Amino acid sequence: MPALHVEHVTKRYARVVAVDGVSLTAEPGRIFGLLGPNGAGKTSTIRMIAAITAPDEGRIRFGDMPVGPATQQRMGYLPEERGLYRKLRVGEQLVYLARLKGLSARAAEAATRRWLERFDATGWYGNRVEELSKGMQQKVQFLTTVLHDPDLLIFDEPFSGLDPLNAELLHSVITEQRAAGRTVLFASHRMEQVEQLCDDLCLIAHGRVILAGPLREVKARYGRDTVALDFEGGITWLDALEAEGAVKVVVRSAGHATVRLNEGTPPRRVLEAALAGAREVVRFEVEEPPLSEIFVQAVEQAGAERAAA
Amino acid sequence: MSKIFLIARSELLRRVRSKTFVLTTLLAPLLIVAATLLPILVVVLTQDDTVRTVALVNQTGEPALADSVAAALPDGFRVVQPALPLDSLRARVLRGGLDGFLVLPRGLLAGTEEAAYYSRGAGLGAQEGVRSAVRDAVRLHRIRAAGATDAVIAALDAPVALSLVTVTERGDEADTAFVSIIVGMMMGLLIYIAVLIYGITVMRGVIEEKTSRIVEVIASSARPFELMMGKVLGIGATGLVQFATWGALLVVLGAVAGPLLALTMGAAADPAALGAGMPGRPPAPEVDPAALAEAIAAVLAPGRLLTFVAFFLGGYLLCAALFAAVGSAVEQESDAQTLQLPVMLPLLVPMFFLQYVIDRPDAPLSVGLSLFPFSAPMLMTVRMAMTAVPLWQVGLAFLLLALSFVGLIWVAARIYRVGILMYGKKATLRDLWRWARTP
Numbered sequence: 001m002p003a004l005h006v007e008h009v010t011k012r013y014a015r016v017v018a019v020d021g022v023s024l025t026a027e028p029g030r031i032f033g034l035l036g037p038n039g040a041g042k043t044s045t046i047r048m049i050a051a052i053t054a055p056d057e058g059r060i061r062f063g064d065m066p067v068g069p070a071t072q073q074r075m076g077y078l079p080e081e082r083g084l085y086r087k088l089r090v091g092e093q094l095v096y097l098a099r100l101k102g103l104s105a106r107a108a109e110a111a112t113r114r115w116l117e118r119f120d121a122t123g124w125y126g127n128r129v130e131e132l133s134k135g136m137q138q139k140v141q142f143l144t145t146v147l148h149d150p151d152l153l154i155f156d157e158p159f160s161g162l163d164p165l166n167a168e169l170l171h172s173v174i175t176e177q178r179a180a181g182r183t184v185l186f187a188s189h190r191m192e193q194v195e196q197l198c199d200d201l202c203l204i205a206h207g208r209v210i211l212a213g214p215l216r217e218v219k220a221r222y223g224r225d226t227v228a229l230d231f232e233g234g235i236t237w238l239d240a241l242e243a244e245g246a247v248k249v250v251v252r253s254a255g256h257a258t259v260r261l262n263e264g265t266p267p268r269r270v271l272e273a274a275l276a277g278a279r280e281v282v283r284f285e286v287e288e289p290p291l292s293e294i295f296v297q298a299v300e301q302a303g304a305e306r307a308a309a
Numbered sequence: 310m311s312k313i314f315l316i317a318r319s320e321l322l323r324r325v326r327s328k329t330f331v332l333t334t335l336l337a338p339l340l341i342v343a344a345t346l347l348p349i350l351v352v353v354l355t356q357d358d359t360v361r362t363v364a365l366v367n368q369t370g371e372p373a374l375a376d377s378v379a380a381a382l383p384d385g386f387r388v389v390q391p392a393l394p395l396d397s398l399r400a401r402v403l404r405g406g407l408d409g410f411l412v413l414p415r416g417l418l419a420g421t422e423e424a425a426y427y428s429r430g431a432g433l434g435a436q437e438g439v440r441s442a443v444r445d446a447v448r449l450h451r452i453r454a455a456g457a458t459d460a461v462i463a464a465l466d467a468p469v470a471l472s473l474v475t476v477t478e479r480g481d482e483a484d485t486a487f488v489s490i491i492v493g494m495m496m497g498l499l500i501y502i503a504v505l506i507y508g509i510t511v512m513r514g515v516i517e518e519k520t521s522r523i524v525e526v527i528a529s530s531a532r533p534f535e536l537m538m539g540k541v542l543g544i545g546a547t548g549l550v551q552f553a554t555w556g557a558l559l560v561v562l563g564a565v566a567g568p569l570l571a572l573t574m575g576a577a578a579d580p581a582a583l584g585a586g587m588p589g590r591p592p593a594p595e596v597d598p599a600a601l602a603e604a605i606a607a608v609l610a611p612g613r614l615l616t617f618v619a620f621f622l623g624g625y626l627l628c629a630a631l632f633a634a635v636g637s638a639v640e641q642e643s644d645a646q647t648l649q650l651p652v653m654l655p656l657l658v659p660m661f662f663l664q665y666v667i668d669r670p671d672a673p674l675s676v677g678l679s680l681f682p683f684s685a686p687m688l689m690t691v692r693m694a695m696t697a698v699p700l701w702q703v704g705l706a707f708l709l710l711a712l713s714f715v716g717l718i719w720v721a722a723r724i725y726r727v728g729i730l731m732y733g734k735k736a737t738l739r740d741l742w743r744w745a746r747t748p
Contacts, residue, residue: 086521
């Protein structure tokens, strides 16, 4: 299976540079997470990968082939803004969209039946889309991306609006696609989902890549500077610790705290304060910072660099 | 299978199966036939068969005049001649004992005084009956008084007919210009309306796909050009299906409603056929209902229908692409108003010149307008119904239509390609122009 290569791609709209020299490589058999705050250039990048728009500079290849009508046939795309023909029946809609991807009428029909069954939705075949609930429509939309067995899958916020049960179903389908050796691109700003699913990630802000690499590596790069504590009793000791500038509190709730150690603060400093202040310490662990923390820090850092430059 | 075909097929099926399509397709011919027949039925069913009693007051001193007026009054008038003063006649009219009274004053024959008909308000039919009865009777009396013989009077009454003959290579034919005008104009208007309706349908479809965001899914499977052309062709095919259904339904309904229509058509054609049997006149083709039907059939000959359909398709394709471009730039139909203007204007041009082309189908301006791509579909159709248009002109009109179609669809596709992915900001004509130029 081929890999997806985005090479020095730039896209301008009117006066705005939406994507500014972005390069990335998504390998087959892995899930590639594309992250970034709103307006960072994620959708612009994805549209170019999907060959909906063309880059002003740089090029995008899927294997040896530049993206275009031919690669579109081998690609499934779930846009963030969902859309289906509201008046069309589910079965007909899926068959039509699969045929646009090059499937024969018979193959499209068979794939539609097979996937509806997998999604426990055989009964929807004859329903108009507008008669379905939001979550059901979401599932139908997801089916349009996998129906034609594409080699490249692009999911833009696939879990938004889904209940946990359906999210789990999608989750398993996505990991299945990875196991089948397909290239999966996954765009999101929900960090816990990215942490769960992605093998590699690329963080975009202001149209530029500010952080990239395998998830493990990226997290390791930020070091084990985070302490997680479960405890009983009061939490005032934490305020004192933060006030003197030793730590930055990431999570605080009844009986739990996650803090990042500031430069020069040893982990034991937090443990000592907790032992002194709390009634009991149940768990104490030094770990890597959560991805959301890395995300915020990287974006802030990039912002400061831009301001300096 | 080509994607354009797949998309067009899906568009066609989706539309043809919709409830609105089925309803409009079935109901429209019924409405047209109803609109044509109802006024006729109303006239037939409400025919005036009341008898009016009218008193005649003859002050001319010519007793014979009263008799000839009474004789000239149409059926439904009963004439009485009571010797009553005008005031009591007026009272009787008010009470309802009389429907009206007609006063023929002394100076009527000399032309110094005028006759007067008193009633509580005469209907149009009654007015006309009284007026012509008085006029005919007085004229006849004056002519006789001037010494005219019966032979002179007969000569005056004899009908004078003029029939219009068109000289063609196939021989003389009855001139049926009025049929050509009506049929040609109807065909021209039909093209205009159809192009507009289906063009706007394309625009709505594009807007709908854009607002429902399905367009992004489709754009990741097909080129924008394929999507646009598929849509345009699919809706065009929907139009043809609708036309064909209407045609078939009208034929069926026409067969049912035929007798009623023939009744009125026959009556209308009657005066023209009056002179047919005149002696001493060279035999000439006559306009009777049969010739009329023949004339309509000639205008609607298969060849003509074929060019009609071809011109509809040409005009539709030309405009539909532009409507698609306009639709791609907006998110709601109400926002499309200003952008529609440049598409609508060239469509309106032929409307202003319709009368001119009918009056002078062979004038240079008419020829020019019937070649100009935007007005060709409508005005060439009208011209072809009116006059024998040289084949090269029809061919040239089609060629120009095809060339401008290729050019416009290219521009439209470029606007469309950018427009369908633009959300939020309202686009202006200047934006559309910029999109068309971006590589």
